[in-house]
Amino acid sequence: MHPVSPFLGIWPLLGAILFYMVVSRAPDWVGGGSDDGVTDAINATHLSYFVIGAILLGIIALVALFGYLGWRFNQYRIGDDAVYQRKGVLFRQQRQARLDRLQAVDVVQPFLARLVGFGVIRIEVAGGENSGIALEYLRIGDAEALRNEILELAAGYKRRRDPSQGTDAADGPRAADAVASDAGSSTSAHGSLGALQGDNLVLGGLHGATANDRTDRPAAAERPVYAVPNGRLIGSIALSWPTFWLLLTPVWIVLLIVIFRIDIERIFLAIVGTSLVTAVPVVVGLLGFFWTQLNRGFGFKAGISQDGIRLRHGLLETRRQTVPPGRVQAVRLRQSWWWRKPGWWDVSINVAGYQNDQDAVSTLLPVGSRAEALEAVWLVLPDLGLVGEDGTDPSAPITEAMESPRAEDGFTTSPRRARALDLFQWRQRGVRATDSALVIRSGRFVREVSITPHARTQSLELRQGPLQRALGLASVEVHSTNGPVKPVAKHLALVDAVALLDAQAARAREGRKHQTPEQWMKAVGLDAR
């Protein structure tokens, strides 16, 4: 890791200190009166400011010391089939991420790190909670090179054993450098790690690593597929329910006054009177929705490369995601009522391994036209088994799912009697299986289409509650990995549901047999360079 890591890591603390300083120096009207508890407490202790300053300095020194130790003990190493990380001062922690279970590699740049040109690599593997590895803070050039290297190894390229030949010639001196600088700064921990590494391992956690050490690995060529203009993004955020409710605020206020005869003036004064400091977070919370939407969709670009799909987006915190082929477990297209006029859709994906921050990492397309949405689907699921025999549009099942239902569109729909349970959506609900995926359509006001490849089906569930039983209905759920997409076909006729469950179990079995291998380049015989 780069030496600045601890400083980048403690920025929330710095922010808190800064905030306190600003607040305590600000005039009274900001803080809402003279209830500065800390100052009072300080005065009460009768300690001189010198002593307090010394204590503060001590705390800062301690934090710095722990930051330094944490950094010293935070090491990673890349083997042929796994990435290893060890960290922790008091509680040592060793982790390995097996490359054949690799699901995605992200380069994340939080705002502060981005200002100074650093980034985090997040390696997501299939596994339980927190099974991923985060390498916190590397120079952005190093981070990207490292990502490319990890992806290459995961794809099944073997690292060259003889470092003196070919394009990888830089490997040799680098490894040598690594060992040398490791010995130079030796602690016992470092020494043993140095002894651990084989001839074909690269040692990280080095203080001597420079930016151009790793840049000899070119990124796999990337072909841009689509980009979301920021104007459209802002338009799409404006066309949403939160905006609608926000614009209706005056109406609510009038309603409150008329119906409940609330003395609105007094409440308003009370709110303003408390303090600006408490009012600001409330406003921020209200606008939080808009902010997160904007932040995650800003400058959204998607591309395709040998390593898989690449997404990059973010306003303050930028994120470059790489999801290797075949790692997408399910796709959802969605169109809210407001977006029907402009014909916009958003597309989300399930990727195993992504745990936190689902919204930020699971977006494949924040807003786009129907053509772009279809392109996005094609990007992650190129083989939908939709090749029309008689020259029909290969994406027909999906385009039809995106429209209002028609007779004979190939979907198994909910029967009319489902209306009693599902007044609005019953007409829209439908299921259709293609050769390689299950397409589920639902939603009257918010249209949703979910696509789950048969080969990615985890398990199936058939459910029936007492009301459904009275009406002869049942729901079928396809379990996918953790993520925003939850494919459920609700309220099908019982016969259809049972048939679907049976057929789907068979199709999933068939799908598993034809699954792409974990090392995706091996599929095309490219396992050696």
Add this chain to the structure above:
Amino acid sequence: MSWLNPDDAQWTYVSRRLIPARLISVWLAVLIFAVVLLALQAYAGGWWYIGAAVVLVAGLWSTWVAVRQVTAHAWAERDDDLVVKSGRMFRRVVVVPYGRMQYVEVQAGPMARMFGIARVQLHTASPGTDAHISGVPVAQAARLRDRLTTRGEAQLAGL
């Protein structure tokens, strides 16, 4: 009734011993409440015995539910997947392919151990998969676990 009934499925029903295992705690609670309510009736008078009656009815009803649930709870090992069915009022059938199982968990609490039964839970990569078989006799549970893991390894697919 055309509920799912695959031809090749040999349903194995869970042990009836699950019924007393579930009911002991229920009836303990019923007993305690009933005693307290009846004691209040004896000392303070009033309408407390109605409460006791309600508790008793609730106990009887949950006994009925437990019997119905346990007699509906079964599993079937097919060639490629395990099928678990449960519930009568809210019926569920879960199909878990062997190749998708990440791990199998066998657990037995003190009450279950007293009756010699265990609960077998299957985990896939999906948090939505809730495939558990309660009330499997202990020896059978161990065999089932071993069989499932062997089959899972044989058919293991990636994610």
